[in-house]
Amino acid sequence: MSNIVAIVGRPNVGKSTLFNRLTESRKAIVDDMSGVTRDRHYGMAEWINKPFTVVDTGGYVANSDDVFESAINEQVLIAIEEASVILFMVDVNTGITDLDDSIAAILRRSRKPVFVVANKVDNNSQRNDASVFYGFGLGELHLISSMTGSGTGELLDEVVTHFVEIPEEENALPKYAIVGRPNVGKSSLINALIGSERNIVTPVAGTTRDSIHIHYNQFGHEFMLIDTAGLRKKTKVKENIEFYSVMRTIKALEEADVIILMIDALEGLESQDINIFHLAEKNKKGVMIVVNKWDLIEKDHKTTKEFEVKIREKLAPFVDVPVVFTSVIEKQRIFKTLDVAKHVYTNKMKKIPTSKLNEIMLPIIENNPPPSLKGKFVKIKFITQINGASPMFAFFCNLPQYVKESYKRFIENKLRENFDFAGVPIQIYFRQK
Numbered sequence: 001m002s003n004i005v006a007i008v009g010r011p012n013v014g015k016s017t018l019f020n021r022l023t024e025s026r027k028a029i030v031d032d033m034s035g036v037t038r039d040r041h042y043g044m045a046e047w048i049n050k051p052f053t054v055v056d057t058g059g060y061v062a063n064s065d066d067v068f069e070s071a072i073n074e075q076v077l078i079a080i081e082e083a084s085v086i087l088f089m090v091d092v093n094t095g096i097t098d099l100d101d102s103i104a105a106i107l108r109r110s111r112k113p114v115f116v117v118a119n120k121v122d123n124n125s126q127r128n129d130a131s132v133f134y135g136f137g138l139g140e141l142h143l144i145s146s147m148t149g150s151g152t153g154e155l156l157d158e159v160v161t162h163f164v165e166i167p168e169e170e171n172a173l174p175k176y177a178i179v180g181r182p183n184v185g186k187s188s189l190i191n192a193l194i195g196s197e198r199n200i201v202t203p204v205a206g207t208t209r210d211s212i213h214i215h216y217n218q219f220g221h222e223f224m225l226i227d228t229a230g231l232r233k234k235t236k237v238k239e240n241i242e243f244y245s246v247m248r249t250i251k252a253l254e255e256a257d258v259i260i261l262m263i264d265a266l267e268g269l270e271s272q273d274i275n276i277f278h279l280a281e282k283n284k285k286g287v288m289i290v291v292n293k294w295d296l297i298e299k300d301h302k303t304t305k306e307f308e309v310k311i312r313e314k315l316a317p318f319v320d321v322p323v324v325f326t327s328v329i330e331k332q333r334i335f336k337t338l339d340v341a342k343h344v345y346t347n348k349m350k351k352i353p354t355s356k357l358n359e360i361m362l363p364i365i366e367n368n369p370p371p372s373l374k375g376k377f378v379k380i381k382f383i384t385q386i387n388g389a390s391p392m393f394a395f396f397c398n399l400p401q402y403v404k405e406s407y408k409r410f411i412e413n414k415l416r417e418n419f420d421f422a423g424v425p426i427q428i429y430f431r432q433k
């Protein structure tokens with residue numbers, strides 16, 4: 001699990017420049033929500049082996065003056081609620097503006113760690129100018145230049161010390177999160193599962209992470225359901241429904257073991273869903289697709305198959321993902337969904353004994369060795385699964401640097417054919433023997 005770092009601040013202070021810098025080593029996760037001014041708002045970053053998700057809150061504000069201040073203030077509130085650390089960015093060249101002041105006022109009431117980040121400190125002579133920002137009463141200042149990267153390392157050193165870890169005992173149960181766009185049926189599914197059986201539900205309160213975890217234990221299934229619907233608070237959010245729902249989704253992605261990605265059968269898999277899917281994959285989460293409202297589709301014997309094929313085409317290359325067709329309203333395949341989620345979780349936790357792995361994979365490799373490169377032959381001698389939160393395999397060989405991506409893909413497919421890893425991203429490393 002990793003943490004969420006939100007960059008807040010008024011427009012033009014340099015939020016997206018910092019965002020790009022933090023996420024640049026990772027491939028950008030592009031999303032195209034409707035009604036937003038930019039197309040990149042969240043991405044993965046890492047500092048000294050601590051992965052985290054960065055959210056550039058600025059991208060969500062529609063650029064019209066009348067909604068500006070209230071929309072930004074509301075975003076700050078959402079960020080406070082959802083993020084682990086908040087970076088409040090200001091511009092050293094302009095000093096404190098009214099909008100900066102109103103954001104600071106909200107942040108002063110936050111219990112979350114807030115860092116005042118004075119940006120555009122490109123040279124030493126600007127360092128003194130930054131001292132005005134002590135006026136916010138938000139403590140230490142961090143002087144950076146998002147453009148050159150100066151100061152960002154020191155900032156991140158501090159930021160990562162505020163990350164929260166999940167308590168051990170909570171890790172014992174599988175954690176599922178139902179995510180998806182508004183109106184696909186997430187709350188209906190949760191209600192179908194727990195609605196009439198309140199007595200089997202224990203909201204686990206008092207955690208450090210203020211999201212609600214529901215302990216479900218019924219009909220042979222025991223798991224924690226991470227509440228992402230956020231219905232309790234939705235009503236308070238007026239101008240940033242989209243942003244709020246994205247923050248919720250990211251948070252669920254961070255915390256869950258298995259992502260149940262729900263789509264509406266009438267709408268199919270859209271780019272926003274694909275982004276969530278890839279985010280789950282990058283986070284090395286188990287994932288399954290639930291196509292809900294299947295009752296609304298006119299069907300013949302081929303419909304399910306064809307729908308599934310279309311979905312997989314859009315998910316490529318990670319296509320080994322279970323798809324379940326539900327009608328929550330007609331209570332169709334609700335428990336199938338839980339069975340599949342459990343199956344994905346089991347796959348995620350699966351440990352293949354070394355002897356079995358070598359017994360199956362070495363003959364395959366012998367018959368299909370890596371193609372020789374510049375007259376050199378790669379010899380794979382030994383395979384082992386590395387301990388981790390998701391399946392990772394080390395292939396020990398003489399010349400790991402000569403193994404190509406295409407051969408890795410071949411190996412991954414063979415692993416998937418021989419051992420069931422449906423719904424789980426797997427990683428393959430070639431290492432020097």
Ligand code: GDP
Pocket residue numbers: 009010011012013014015016017018058119120121122144145146147148
């Ligand atoms: P946002 O609206 O807060 O996301 O701000 P942007 O990242 O789009 O940056 C606004 C402008 O400030 C752009 O022209 C950036 O190139 C510029 N900018 C961002 N960071 C720095 C910096 O560290 N130094 C300087 N001199 N300019 C910067």
Ligand code: GDP
Pocket residue numbers: 180181182183184185186187188189229292293294295296326327328329330
């Ligand atoms: P959420 O925003 O994803 O939590 O979606 P809701 O659970 O609030 O559902 C949105 C709407 O879709 C509601 O009117 C539900 O009654 C309806 N709905 C949910 N599941 C189904 C289904 O399986 N079939 C049909 N026809 N409608 C559904």
